[in-house]
Amino acid sequence: MSVTREEVDRIAGLARLELDEEGEAESLRENLNGILQHMETLADAPVAGEGDARAVEGSVEAHREGAAPLRKDGEASPDPLGRSLEQIAPGWEDGFFSVPRLPCLEDESAP
Numbered sequence: 001m002s003v004t005r006e007e008v009d010r011i012a013g014l015a016r017l018e019l020d021e022e023g024e025a026e027s028l029r030e031n032l033n034g035i036l037q038h039m040e041t042l043a044d045a046p047v048a049g050e051g052d053a054r055a056v057e058g059s060v061e062a063h064r065e066g067a068a069p070l071r072k073d074g075e076a077s078p079d080p081l082g083r084s085l086e087q088i089a090p091g092w093e094d095g096f097f098s099v100p101r102l103p104c105l106e107d108e109s110a111p
Helices: 005-014 024-044 060-064
Strands: none
Touching: 005 024
């Protein structure tokens, strides 16, 4: 599969891109074709769990050994670092953080 110049022009129009006639359209066409080529390569790669004896070494299953266990769905616990805004920012007033004025701003001669 490859992208033609007409398809690039149509895609550019849909994305509201203004391409110059000199090289941007051709460069974009080459980039899109490269992406499609990578996608075809990935589509042909064997995947573990599909009954294929040629499962890719380094797949997700290979990395799961020794990894931290995943929690079951619905077993979320509160964030231990979660605190109220008043605890995080003691200068909380009317829905806004209140911070001390910077000393350099107290000097009227400062820029």
